[in-house]
Each structure stands twice: as structure tokens, then as C-alpha cells.
Amino acid sequence: MKELVIISGKGGTGKTSLTASFAALAGNMVLADCDVDAADLHLLLAPDIQYRADFISGCEAIIREADCRGCGRCAELCRFDAIASVRRASNGVRVHRVDPIACEGCGVCVWNCPHQAIDFPDCHCGEWFISATRHGPMVHARLAPGSDNSGKLVSLVREEARKLAKQQNREWVLVDGPPGTGCPVIAAVTGAARVLVVTEPTVAGAHDLARILQLANHFKIPATVCVNKWDLHPDMTEQMEAAAREAGATPIGRVRYDSAITAAQRRGLSAIEAGAGPLAGDIHAVWRNWQAVAAGNSGSANP
Amino acid sequence: MKVAITSTSQQLADPMDMHFGRARFFLLVDTETGRFTAHDNTPNLQARQGAGIQSAQVVARLGAQTVITGSVGPKAFRALQEAGVQIALIAEACTGEEALRRFQEGKLPVLDAPNSEGHWV
Amino acid sequence: MSAKLPTIAIASGKGGTGKTTVAVHLAALLVERGLPVHYLDCDVEEPNGHLFLKPVLDTAQPATLLNPVIDEERCTSCGRCAEVCEFKAIAMLKKPLLFAELCHGCGACALVCPVAAIREEPREIGAIESGHAGPIRFIHARLNVGEPMAPPLIRQLKARRDPAAIALLDAPPGVSCPAVTTARDTDAVVLVADPTPFGLHDLTLAVEALRPMGMPLGVVVNRAVPDDDRVQTYCREQAIPILAELPDDRRVAETYARGRLLFDDLPEWRGRIARLWDNLLTLPGLEVSP
Numbered sequence: 140m141k142e143l144v145i146i147s148g149k150g151g152t153g154k155t156s157l158t159a160s161f162a163a164l165a166g167n168m169v170l171a172d173c174d175v176d177a178a179d180l181h182l183l184l185a186p187d188i189q190y191r192a193d194f195i196s197g198c199e200a201i202i203r204e205a206d207c208r209g210c211g212r213c214a215e216l217c218r219f220d221a222i223a224s225v226r227r228a229s230n231g232v233r234v235h236r237v238d239p240i241a242c243e244g245c246g247v248c249v250w251n252c253p254h255q256a257i258d259f260p261d262c263h264c265g266e267w268f269i270s271a272t273r274h275g276p277m278v279h280a281r282l283a284p285g286s287d288n289s290g291k292l293v294s295l296v297r298e299e300a301r302k303l304a305k306q307q308n309r310e311w312v313l314v315d316g317p318p319g320t321g322c323p324v325i326a327a328v329t330g331a332a333r334v335l336v337v338t339e340p341t342v343a344g345a346h347d348l349a350r351i352l353q354l355a356n357h358f359k360i361p362a363t364v365c366v367n368k369w370d371l372h373p374d375m376t377e378q379m380e381a382a383a384r385e386a387g388a389t390p391i392g393r394v395r396y397d398s399a400i401t402a403a404q405r406r407g408l409s410a411i412e413a414g415a416g417p418l419a420g421d422i423h424a425v426w427r428n429w430q431a432v433a434a435g436n437s438g439s440a441n442p
Numbered sequence: 443m444k445v446a447i448t449s450t451s452q453q454l455a456d457p458m459d460m461h462f463g464r465a466r467f468f469l470l471v472d473t474e475t476g477r478f479t480a481h482d483n484t485p486n487l488q489a490r491q492g493a494g495i496q497s498a499q500v501v502a503r504l505g506a507q508t509v510i511t512g513s514v515g516p517k518a519f520r521a522l523q524e525a526g527v528q529i530a531l532i533a534e535a536c537t538g539e540e541a542l543r544r545f546q547e548g549k550l551p552v553l554d555a556p557n558s559e560g561h562w563v
Numbered sequence: 564m565s566a567k568l569p570t571i572a573i574a575s576g577k578g579g580t581g582k583t584t585v586a587v588h589l590a591a592l593l594v595e596r597g598l599p600v601h602y603l604d605c606d607v608e609e610p611n612g613h614l615f616l617k618p619v620l621d622t623a624q625p626a627t628l629l630n631p632v633i634d635e636e637r638c639t640s641c642g643r644c645a646e647v648c649e650f651k652a653i654a655m656l657k658k659p660l661l662f663a664e665l666c667h668g669c670g671a672c673a674l675v676c677p678v679a680a681i682r683e684e685p686r687e688i689g690a691i692e693s694g695h696a697g698p699i700r701f702i703h704a705r706l707n708v709g710e711p712m713a714p715p716l717i718r719q720l721k722a723r724r725d726p727a728a729i730a731l732l733d734a735p736p737g738v739s740c741p742a743v744t745t746a747r748d749t750d751a752v753v754l755v756a757d758p759t760p761f762g763l764h765d766l767t768l769a770v771e772a773l774r775p776m777g778m779p780l781g782v783v784v785n786r787a788v789p790d791d792d793r794v795q796t797y798c799r800e801q802a803i804p805i806l807a808e809l810p811d812d813r814r815v816a817e818t819y820a821r822g823r824l825l826f827d828d829l830p831e832w833r834g835r836i837a838r839l840w841d842n843l844l845t846l847p848g849l850e851v852s853p
Contacts, residue, residue, distance in 0.1 A: 150578010
């Protein structure tokens, strides 16, 4: 079982579209949609959900307003500015209320309330699924909007996909990772044998590529790079590939700027399935190069 | 001396679990008597964060002086070091019995740095 | 100027829809109109606003999180700190052991310690830089690479908002903690969406996350094409006003790629952004008296 973790640093570089194309090319694989914040892969894969489970993680503080005496100890101790003073609806008396969006689930208010007026139930933070798709099984999730703990959900989705691949003896696990460099990304890359960074030749893409490669180096994960929409700015593409090499990463191909990718998305297909054409040729080449790198034929990308 | 072995089951004759932090069971063996007890690690297995640290706490509380396993992440490594629990490294999957025998023959190297990246952060 | 100047977040569920493009052009437009602007780049994982506004950054400060420090002399190894830590950042072995990268800085351990053996000290998690881009006040922050938690840094960044200016907050993508931390306590959120299946899906998630927060929402359809009105239809159904429809244009992508503002190369964009702003001011509670 080999794992391909696809990340981007910057959002909207075409990571998910490429992942779906790779799924069509890989054959014997399991997909993991680890962009649990804004999961989109299912829009191209039309998954048939076979199994679903709740994602419960951490706890959230809830003040029982009937028991609250409005002393304000909770608000004083909360480091996350999550507790406000409000008037009780029934009689207008001042009580406190937790803003669930700001609550970090630390429990400080719960343990320190002099009147034990704060409950601390488990937090239902979303759902996760195992589905069948036309390319193979897919593990995906839906984080409750505005929820915390996306890193933990990413870990769960990735682990379940690996488990499934082992059970079913699948050759590949394709991981569609989240944008950024924070907790969900860290959860998507830790322990990966190698990552593929999908970037674009823009000043923002270049800036974010540098950061995401720093992250890969920080966790000692060899990185490969694909410049999507490369012909938007060919000089920048050259510079970015040079910078990637400098950072110890291996450029493995370029994909052109082509509205065919959006047209395919509107039909619920990956670019590969939507037809041949030069765009599909570019993606094919990136996949072949990736396989060669993963098989160790193209030298080590490790700095 | 008490030795903890990471295992996939409650039996020494069954295959080891090669990962420390997410081991299904810990088999605690008293090397003098050869007797052992099995300890379910399922609650930590389900932890999405800090599983390795929690597992290290369990092993330390069981009073093990050594743990025999295949891989240990950075946080679990730090926690085991702090607890004074030695890590004996087994390179290839085998049964708990086999691992114990090789440990007693002095054939297992002591792990002096974490050898897995860990699952989360 | 009588009323408090508004704080406006520019957000999107999906990344790469044009949040930063909208935010920097709004900033450029407002200063052309002589209005005071404070630009806060809240995408602390991948800040990009500076690439377009090219500010002079003259102040840099470390951003920190309070972490416990355990006084081993006093500690009786009772283990209460480890028990109370919801984030499992303290393990109880022979003595308590801190895993700083898991610590959220809530202070629970210091409060619970019966022998006052825990004090808290700041640990650096990133840096905040501020300065000016012409008349635009500018501030952004960078989370240290490998550091997982963006929200504390976003909170610290927002605390530096200049109340004497219109605040434009460039939000991180997504609908989880970093995005909602940015949107919290703003006067309006502009959601930038592209008219694709991904764009619409992520817009609906963003609306679900933000609606309960109560501030007015408006949508900018970016890269609009004549034959796809899925975002417009959704907004009509949800009664969310469309503030602008910005046409799909490869020249925009190329200008963006080079980090240039559109007003110089494609002057018709000034009018488009101006209409966006004028429409934004029609949202409930938004007022800017000149």
C-alpha cells in the first residue's frame, strides 16, 4: 500500500480536480477526502454511502441558566472570551451564556463554577462515511460548520482509508488534503512517505509554496511539486520549480490553464474521464512521474 | 522484571502489534515467573490526539521497566523516557512469545530516539 | 465621523475563489475615496495580502500563547494538572510532563494545582507585523511553520484593529475554527464564490457556519460566466444579496499572477469594485458617513 498525500498551501490551486483524475488513473485505490472543512471530492465521485458514523470529539461547556447566579467567575477565567453576560429570558436577571463558536472546550469554567451550574457534554462535531465510488472506496467526512477539531477528523479519515486499503489489498491511498499549514494539514501529512504539492504560478502561489515546503521539511517528509495553470505565468513557473528544488523538493510536471477542467467539474467528472486532449495528457504525465518517484526510480527528493 | 509487549490480542502466541501508541493490547510479562496479564488499550486507540502519551502513562502505571514494540512516535518516546521505561525494538513482526525470547537472549536493540513520525502533530 | 466604522470580513468556504483579490481592491478603492482603511490579513497560515498591497512593515512583534511551567521543587506529583487537561497536553508519569504543542493555553492546570507549583509563561507561536501601504494601515501575522493552532494568533491580530478606520479582514478559507474566529464580531461578511459545483457547495457550508452568528452576509460571484447561474439561484433562494458579479477573464488571472492591482491594467474594474462597495453599504447596519 502506497499513500499519495496531495496538499497545496494555497487554496483553489486545483488539488481536488487533480486528485479525482489520479483516482481515475490509479485503478486499485482508496480515496480519502481530508479537506474535511470544505470537502468537494464527493461532487466528482458521486459516492454511494455504505457506512456512516458520528464524529464526537472533545466537550463543550453549556451553562444551565436556571442554576446560574450570574457571579461571573466563568467569564473571568475564560481565556477564549467565550462567555457573555445576558438577561435570563424569564425574569430579566443577569446570567452567563457560552458562545459555542468561541468555546475551546477546555473545561475551566466547568471545574471552577462555584454553583456547579455548567454542563460539559461530548461535542458532536460532524460525521464520517465510507462510500463506494466508480473508482473504488472513499472515506470522507463532514465537519459540522464552524466546528473545532478538524485536525482530529482528518486523522480519523486518513486512518480509516489506510485500514481499508490494507484489508482490501489496494495499491494506493489517495489523500486530498486541506489548504493552509495548520492543524488539519499537519494531521494530513504526519507520517506520510511523500507528499505532492499542487501549486499555481502566482505571487500568492509562490509564497504559499515556500511555506508548505518548509512544513514538509519540518516534518522531514519528501515533497514533489506540480505547477497547475503553469502557462498563466511561464517565468514564474520556472522560478517556482527552481525554488522547489532549492528547498529539496522534486518538480514532477506542469498542467496547463484550461477551462476544460471546470467544464468537466460541471458534468461531475474528472478531467481524465471527460476526455483526452492536452490537459489530460499533462495530468497523465504528472501521474506517471509520481509513480516513478514513489517507486524510487527518480532519486530521492529528501534534502 | 516486568516487560510490556504491544500485541494484537490477549495471547502471547498471537502476532505483536508493531505500533506502540495505538497498540490494541499490552501484555505485561513477569520474566521471573513467565506469567503474564493482558491490558486492553482500546480507549487510547480511539484517542485522536495524544494516544502515544496516554499509552505511555498506562505502561508506566503497570510498572513495566521495558516495553517491546516496533515503532514509537516522538511524544510517546519522550513520555516513556520520562517514566524511565526502556524501549526494546523489534524490527520485524512476530509473535509476542518470539519477541520475548529474543529480548531475553539480549538480541533486541534499545531504541534511543523515536522511530515513527506519530499520527497527529 | 459619528457612527463606529464597520468591520467587514471577506471570506469563502473554498480556497482560491478571490477573497484576497476582493479585499485588496476594496482597500484600494476606499483610500481613493479618502476613507480610512485598516487591512487585517487573518489568513495566518498563508498570508497573501502583502503581496498585492506591498506594505512597508515597520513593526514586528512575537505572538505568544501562555504555557504552563511546572516548579519541580513544589510539585507533589499529585497528577491533578494532567487529569484536568482536556487537550492531553500534560502526561502524568513520575512527574507531570508538558507537551507544549498540544497546549491551548487555557490555564486549567495552573488553576487546579493545589500547591501553586504551576506558573504560566508565554511561548512564541508566530509573529505579527504591521505597517502602511500608502494610506492603508496594514497588519498581518504568520503562524510558525509546524505550529498547529491558528485561532489564538487570529484573536491577537484582531485585537489590534484600529477603531478609527474601516477594517477589512481577509479571512482564511474553510468553515472551521480559523474562519469563524475571523468572522466573529464583525459587522458584515462578504462571501466570495465561483460558479462551479465546488464553489457553490463550499458557499453553502460557509453560509451554514456564518448564519447563526447573526451578521449580514453578501455574496460576490467571482469568475462569473453567462451560462452558469447556480450561485445566483442559491442566493435568491436564501435571500442573500449579490453584491457583485465579476466576470471570468484570463487577463485578471494573469494580472493576479504577477501581484498587480487590476485598476491600472483593467480600469473597468474600478467601477465594478465601486458598485460592490455601494451594494455592501446597503446591508443592514452598515453605515459609513463621509
